[in-house]
Amino acid sequence: MAEPLxxxxxxxxxxxxEDGIVRAVDGVSFTVDEGEVVGIVGESGSxxxxxxxxxxxxxxxxxxxxxxxxxxxxxxxxQVSRDTMRGVRGEEIAMIFQxxxxxxxxxxxxxxxxxxxxxxxxDLKKGQARRRAxxxxxxxxxxxxAERVDDYPHQFSGGMRQRVMIALALSCNPDLLIADExxxxxxxxxxxQILELIKNLKRDxxxxxxxxxxxxxxxxxxxxxILVMYAGRIVEEGNKEQIFYDPQHPYTWGLLGSIARLxxxxxxxxxxxxxxxxxxxxxxxxxxxxxxCPQAFDRCRAEDPKLTAKVGDGHxxxxxxSIEDKRARRDATINPELAETA
Amino acid sequence: MxxxxxxxxxxLIAVMLVLSVLVFLIFFETPGVDPARLMAGRNPNQATxxxxxxxxxxxxxxxxxxALMMKRMFITRDLISYxxxxxxxxxxxxxxxxxxxxxxxxxxxxxxxxxxxGVAATVLRGTVFDPILMILxxxxxxxxxxxxxxxxxxxxxxxxxxxxxxxxxxxLGYTPITQxxxxxxxxxxxxxxxxxxLYVGFYARVLRANLIETExxxxxxxxxxxxISERRVLLRHNLRTSMITFVSLFGLDFGILVGGxxxxxxxxxxxxxxGLLTYNSLTSLDLPVIMTTVIxxxxxxxxxxxxxxxxxxxxxxxxxxx
Numbered sequence: 001m002a003e004p005l006x007x008x009x010x011x012x013x014x015x016x017x018e019d020g021i022v023r024a025v026d027g028v029s030f031t032v033d034e035g036e037v038v039g040i041v042g043e044s045g046s047x048x049x050x051x052x053x054x055x056x057x058x059x060x061x062x063x064x065x066x067x068x069x070x071x072x073x074x075x076x077x078x079q080v081s082r083d084t085m086r087g088v089r090g091e092e093i094a095m096i097f098q099x100x101x102x103x104x105x106x107x108x109x110x111x112x113x114x115x116x117x118x119x120x121x122x123d124l125k126k127g128q129a130r131r132r133a134x135x136x137x138x139x140x141x142x143x144x145x146a147e148r149v150d151d152y153p154h155q156f157s158g159g160m161r162q163r164v165m166i167a168l169a170l171s172c173n174p175d176l177l178i179a180d181e182x183x184x185x186x187x188x189x190x191x192x193q194i195l196e197l198i199k200n201l202k203r204d205x206x207x208x209x210x211x212x213x214x215x216x217x218x219x220x221x222x223x224x225x226i227l228v229m230y231a232g233r234i235v236e237e238g239n240k241e242q243i244f245y246d247p248q249h250p251y252t253w254g255l256l257g258s259i260a261r262l263x264x265x266x267x268x269x270x271x272x273x274x275x276x277x278x279x280x281x282x283x284x285x286x287x288x289x290x291x292x293c294p295q296a297f298d299r300c301r302a303e304d305p306k307l308t309a310k311v312g313d314g315h316x317x318x319x320x321x322s323i324e325d326k327r328a329r330r331d332a333t334i335n336p337e338l339a340e341t342a
Numbered sequence: 343m344x345x346x347x348x349x350x351x352x353x354l355i356a357v358m359l360v361l362s363v364l365v366f367l368i369f370f371e372t373p374g375v376d377p378a379r380l381m382a383g384r385n386p387n388q389a390t391x392x393x394x395x396x397x398x399x400x401x402x403x404x405x406x407x408x409a410l411m412m413k414r415m416f417i418t419r420d421l422i423s424y425x426x427x428x429x430x431x432x433x434x435x436x437x438x439x440x441x442x443x444x445x446x447x448x449x450x451x452x453x454x455x456x457x458x459x460g461v462a463a464t465v466l467r468g469t470v471f472d473p474i475l476m477i478l479x480x481x482x483x484x485x486x487x488x489x490x491x492x493x494x495x496x497x498x499x500x501x502x503x504x505x506x507x508x509x510x511x512x513x514l515g516y517t518p519i520t521q522x523x524x525x526x527x528x529x530x531x532x533x534x535x536x537x538x539x540l541y542v543g544f545y546a547r548v549l550r551a552n553l554i555e556t557e558x559x560x561x562x563x564x565x566x567x568x569x570i571s572e573r574r575v576l577l578r579h580n581l582r583t584s585m586i587t588f589v590s591l592f593g594l595d596f597g598i599l600v601g602g603x604x605x606x607x608x609x610x611x612x613x614x615x616x617g618l619l620t621y622n623s624l625t626s627l628d629l630p631v632i633m634t635t636v637i638x639x640x641x642x643x644x645x646x647x648x649x650x651x652x653x654x655x656x657x658x659x660x661x662x663x664x
Contacts, residue, residue, distance in 0.1 A: 056567055058563060058566055058567055060557075060566075062468055082572075086569045086570070086571065087569060088569070089566070089567055089568065089569035090567060090568040090569030090570075091569060094567065095567045097560060097563065097564060097567075099560060102559065102560040102561065103560045103561055103563075103564045104561055104564065105561040105564070105565065105579055105583070106561070106583070106658070106659070106660055107582055107583055107657065107658060107659060109659075116568065116570065116578075117568040117569070117570070120568065120569055120570050121569060152659040152660070154659070154660045165564075168564075168568070
């Protein structure tokens, strides 16, 4: 098997705070292959953004503590020099952020901001960077790019700004694109357009994509493989079919149950996952999801479940329930109306 | 942009008109203030007071007196000081270069050093140098300028004047730049430093706070994710946007100082500037001079705030008139 593009091995990211050490990411391992689309799903505070920010080494908090390794094309990014890291950022790994309203510098034109990145990584002649910027704006679907290149971010709508962010991220043709909730701050209609755009550009540019989201509905369409994160750990990992049609972890069931389904005859109330995520300073004993899990039993308190493959190749989960129990119980959470009629 | 400038100019005239009326009313309608009586000297008789009142037109109706004063100030330019009986306008025009020399020089010093200090403190955050710089800044803010000026004079003019470091310092006073540029410069070095100390401290602290606040903005993270150098992130992305507050403060402070706010420095260093003129006219309640200096000051403050608005538009495209 070919070497994966990115492999994160037992990554732990903690922050020293006055109240104690917050373990934001607590032993996460996964790989991203070239050209692959990986979705990372989980609620706020589950560590998905911190994981990917660590890959870019963009966490500037002086109280951060890292452990583990992040290997990109054979290099451990945790150990390379700051200058080497600068060469990786933007050129090899690029990132799109959640809020396009605040992610672009308000005092420079969008053209300037794209050209800045191009000039940083390539030796370009005068005018070349600008032509490339206009070309990129055309590719992301900005109307009249030759005029709009001289406009400031505040002259664009949210969706258009996110297109500019995507143009910026793709400007150096990166091998890995990290999209941190790229559609969360946008209207639903715009969300679909942006996802479609990412999908098409992924095809054109051949980049691998890591899509961070809290909405399983977003990754359903686009991701090859899905990681479900909870409280700083991966609780389930599998390809799209495995996660959507054979979910193993009760937390994944909860996420699936909270998607609004329009393909079902009877409308129903969405099921919410009861309770709050646990404190990342004092983790509950045993399984982190236990306090919120309706399926919890004695073993869940006694023993912390490991992420292992139980049902099939590449489908991992961290839950003590037997496969039979899982298959029998999950419909009550995911599709209560089907469970009732059955 | 042109309409914007014209609008600001009209605003400036309106502000000055309102101010002149207000100041006029305050000084001429304040109970117990009778300029004629003040001018007549000690224990005057009523006839003298009446004569003076008539001579200066103080027995005419209020609006007429206002109009007369404005006419003398701007059209005939022969407004006479009640105190020294000299013409006011030439006094102001000869005091203006002194004040401008003092304030412009001090402003150059305070802009350069406050930016250096603010940026240095931000870069050195987490080390002992940041708190040391900020404490120094606080000390600078806390030292009253009249006290600092006197201490500086004590050393440079008397105690250590013989010491080689200070032997070049000329006696207190002002030499016009047209007369002797070197003497002009030498005479202003310590007034500049003294006046700028407070502002260096204050601006450095404000800038540091702004830089640290901007550091947490999303677009700074975006800039880092582009792979550009930390220096470029700090100077081109962070400092550039943090300067917006700095510039608006600077414009107002500069206007206030040119408009006579450098009074204490001028008095301590014996510089015959507008501040000194204002100070003298206030102590003797010399109404024509007060009126003129107030209008002069208002002119510079409104002019400065108009310039700040233009600079603001240059710094922040979001407020640019389209």
